[in-house]
Amino acid sequence: MILRPYQGRAVKNCLDALKKHGNTLLVSATGSGKTVMLSAVAGERLTGGGRVLVLQHRDELTGQNSRTFRQVCPDFPVSYYCADQKSWRGQATFGMVQTLCRDTALDSMPRLDLLVIDEAHHVAADSYQRIIDRARALNPDLAVFGVTATPERSDRRGLAGTFDNVADAITITELVRAGHLVPPVGRVIDIGTQDQLRRVKRSAADYDMAEVEAIQNTTIHNRQIVDYWLEHSSDRPSVAFCSTVKHAEDMRDAFRVAGVAAEAVHGELGTKERRAILAAYDRGEIPMLCNPMILTEGWDAQICSAILLLRTSSQKSTMIQMAGRGLRKLDPRRYPGRVKRDCLILDFGISLLTHGDLNVDAVLGKAKDPAEKGEARKKSCPECKAELPVQVRECPLCGYEFKVELTEGGFYNELEELRLIEIDLLNNSPFRWISLFDSDRVLVATGFDSWAAVTSVDGENWFAIGGQGREAQLLTIANRVGAVASADDFMRANETSRSAKKAAGWMGHPASQKQEQTLGRFGYAGGHYSKIEAAAHLTFNFNRQTIERVMGVAA
Template sequence: MILRPRQSLFVERSLSALDTHGNTLGVAPTGTGKTIILSAVAGQMIGDSRAKACVLAHRDELTDQNRDKFSRVNPGMTTSVIDAGTKNWSGQVTFAMVPTLSRPANLDAMPAVDLLVIDEAHHAVAESYRRIIDRVLHLNPMARIFGVTATPNRGDRKGLREVFTNVADQIRMGELIASGHLVRPRTFVIDVGVREDLGKVRKTAADFDMGQVDAIMNKAPVTDQVIAHWREKAGDRQTVAFCSTVSHAENVADAFNANGIPAAVVHGDLDDATRRATLAAYDAGAIQVVVNVAVLTEGWDHPPTSCVILLRPSSFKSTMIQMIGRGLRTVNPEEYPGIVKTDCIVLDFGTSTLIHGSLEQDVDLDGKQANGDAPTKECPECGAVVPAAVTECPLCGHIWEGSASDPAEPLSQFIMAEIDLLKRSSFEWVDLFGDDAALVANGFHAWAGVFFLNGRWYGIGGQPKKSAHLLAMGERSICLAAADDWLNTHESDESAHKSRGWLRQPPTDKQLAFLPPSYRTDYGLTRYHASALLSFRFNQSAIRGLVMGADPHALREAA
């Protein structure tokens, strides 16, 4: 497996920070592949030594996911599990459930480890996590502590400084949007006559006073306008809405249902079975709008969701980013056939985007390949060492003067330049016919391509003697990202072709025998270009079938 260039840089900076400080935090939003990153860091630190690592997660599904991806990144390393059913420390790397490991008897049985990795590291200051961290450092004062999170700023304002003294790297959401690993938000800030009243809502220790928000927003005329704007701007998109209170959520869902739009509510007081059934119905498409209260901000993703409704303000930018992030995932067309997703409509009735401005600032989107340690600065509030481009300290929340967003600049206004994946890819992408409508890259074990037809791009990947897969469709950057990730998954650094000298050698006689006669007099044809042409030629029928099957309209037009 090959890491994306930006993932490799993140790993490099994290290892350097761990060596310098003994601990570090990495900030990696949805779409980064943070499980791949933490696996690479752990694998490189442990290597072939007798050292041991422990990876913490707070949910069963995260433990299973982390262990599976770790084995893909580090296929030769042994793993074991600590959870409710198993207590096994035999692996080089042990994946542990925090609620299980934090119990006194299990901590007593814990061996010394050399590296503790904390997934969702914004939980690291919670009591259960601190018991584990303290035990690790008691057994081995030289143990390294590595945390990864998408949202370092906690709602209770408790900083992470007591666990982490520095931030190794921070990948920005805008970079992932520009690189095609997330879709871009299209935001509408809408005043339904309550903006002035919302501006007067008091803040509590945790957030705005949601009781006051409910008194302003939970009214039939307001909800009627919300539905009208949704119909106009979102159409038939699957939608997640964030409300202030359970009463507010129930009334909003009732209003959608009364207008013939299937909707349901999830909130913290629902039993697990009901919540799972509701989200399963939404996943299956039986429900078009799922309305929630502080439940779906973390740990939930439904990629076809392409509209987010904010019916409450947020005093924390991290909460706003979490809410909007639920709609930014790209879609796998094999998992969700017929769904094309190129953006996410954000309908902000709650003023969050006016309070916080764009999703982020100081994003480097020029596509330059950075190297080495990130430039840093020291936070004047907590002393943390953080990347120089950071405008809000991930450990304590300090805002650098002059770095706040322009309150008049909504999310839809931040300008991004597309990162050219063709240059950043580990593989050489061949423009097959010179018209930028068909690009193919080859590995030793897989091939991938992006193809343009009838106004839409398609990303397709395949392996020898196996069926090809439709990876993505929609915008070029999204299809390129999916195709490049397909190659990264199935190839290794040894097979990455971009730097190999043989790419520019003449084609072999065997290659020319399978190509049309015109190519035999093309003296500029290289061996690698010929291999890309042959991958396309041998798989042309499968490619055409996938494209036409995914787009019946294209099939009718092509017929």
């Protein structure tokens, strides 16, 4: 497996931070492949014969993380310490916090070299601290590595007790620019409650949701929301984030009155019922899902392409957490016939006005950043003195907010503040992407074990197709950047760094005599092709019928 450019950068920064500080935190947005990076960091530390424990707080994460680790680091033995297995035999052990925090488990713990904490925003809990204290007692030089998409806690300082620096922060905007998430398009809809919402009291962690509900959850306002959704986004599977359970249920009922098959999910439902509703939503049977924040962690639905913000949030991270549920790209094999180019973020409150416009075109800059080459630019938090990536506006460890200038419309000027990297996928790819025709409508990359094509008929819908031999599969239908990202991911998953480097080196070699003869049979007259250009043209022509069949099925 070949890491994406930002993943390679983050892994390097994390390893450097662990060497310098003995601990570090990686903040990595949903969809970034944080388990791949977690595994790559752990694998580097295992190379010298060390021992690693990876902590999870949910059963399903133990299986998911270990499977990814085996793909990234196939040479290291793995063991499990959880409810039904209790073994330290592997160099890498994947364990459940709830099991490991018990005295018998702590007594059996061997000396560890690296402790990895997934979903590290939970690290301040007593159960985690018991495990960390025991591991450090056995090895005072223990390195602690945390990974999370959402580092915020109500007390904030809990994280600073374990970590004193953040190695890297991979944002939603960076992932959108790289084509790994669909673009969010933000719209603010005033239903007459904005002035009242600005006066809501703020508690330790967020606004008073009971007060928000009293303002937002009225028959008139709910009807306004339903009417707007029916007019502008009824063709999009949607998720509404509400202030309370009652608010979610009342919104569900308002949609049902309008003839929409809406459902509400919350903590008061039984697990079986909640799972059944979510499964029906994922099958496309439920167009509107209302919830009071229960779906902000551990749940993503590729099918979702509209998010309704019916509650306000005092922290931008909370707003991004809600918006992030709808930014996953569609897998066409899982959702045949569906196309998802973006995700609408419909704010019926003041979150977007408070924290900034989510429309990616308005917030992404084009400045080059030395961090893209692995050189991490840093700044220091004035309050807790932690070392942080320059792009963060809020310290993940103590909650300090860096001041930024607002535009006249009340939006963050992220063009100037973040100076986000313009990512050129084709230049950053380890593979040579060859444009076959003058129209630039067909791009092909070839390797030793796989090939990929990105093509479009109309210039709007771009198909990413991956193949091994004569077998091909549709990877995605998206904009050009999204299609290239999916195709490049396919090549990275099926080739090695060594094979990619060797194939790319063919750019400087002329086509072989056999390649030229075969090109002639396809009607190519003359021309000077490099060996890799010839390979791309031949791959496309040998697989042209397959590519057209895949595109025809998808259309």
